[in-house]
Amino acid sequence: MRMRKKKNLGARWERCAAYLVDAPDDMKGKWSERFGNDRPIHLEIGCGKGGFVTGMAKMYPDVNFIAVEKVQDVMVMAMEKAAAAGLTNVLFMDMDAERIEDVFEKGEISRIYLNFSDPWKKNKQAKRRLTHKRFLDRYKNVLNNGDYIWFKTDNKSLFEFSLNSFAEENFKMQNITLDLHNSKFEGNIMTEYETRFSEMGMPIYRVEATYLGWNDTRDA
Secondary structure, three states: OOOOOOOOHHHHHHHOHHHEOOOHHHHOOOHHHHHOOOOOEEEEEOOOOOHHHHHHHHHOOOOEEEEEOOOHHHHHHHHHHHHHOOOOOEEEEOOOHHHHHHHOOOOOEEEEEEEOOOOOOOHHHHHHOOOOHHHHHHHHOOEEEEEEEEEEEOOHHHHHHHHHHHHHOOEEEEEEEOOHHHOOOOOOOOOHHHHHHHHOOOOOEEEEEEEOOHHHHHOO
């Protein structure tokens, strides 16, 4: 279902302008300068209304966060959350995930979060899933050597597809859970979708994955 157009979007966007990166291509290799420090940078792809990224930014003030979202009507709500909390360690980009190599240098990102990504249920849509090989290849080229992708979803089929995709692309997986909220994992920050699904009694699937072939790709 398409989200209803937000009222006064332009004015709301302007009020949050300090959190928006409007020319991300110009920031490639310069993100630490934009934040004004050399702290690790974590990237959330598809931040939605911003519950996760703002929660993480509050919990980890010594980490810089960048959130990517394609839908402006949604992202403005995320930026408003950051502004209301007075956060100084989070920025937002209106961008498609396919372009991350255009805006980040190799090794510029220390972690990627993929939360409740669109499952693109039809087989012919598999290439659009954010854990498909064509996206994993992009992630390899922006992550730090040995750092992780954190992935969680409510969709069992997407989770199984993602585990297979990680395995086929030489990623090591750990902390795999088929029921996150009944696991021993601590410090989980929920997204808006996650809150809704958990209230419905649906299990949340989660995995951490890191690429094992760094030397092969970096020395090529």
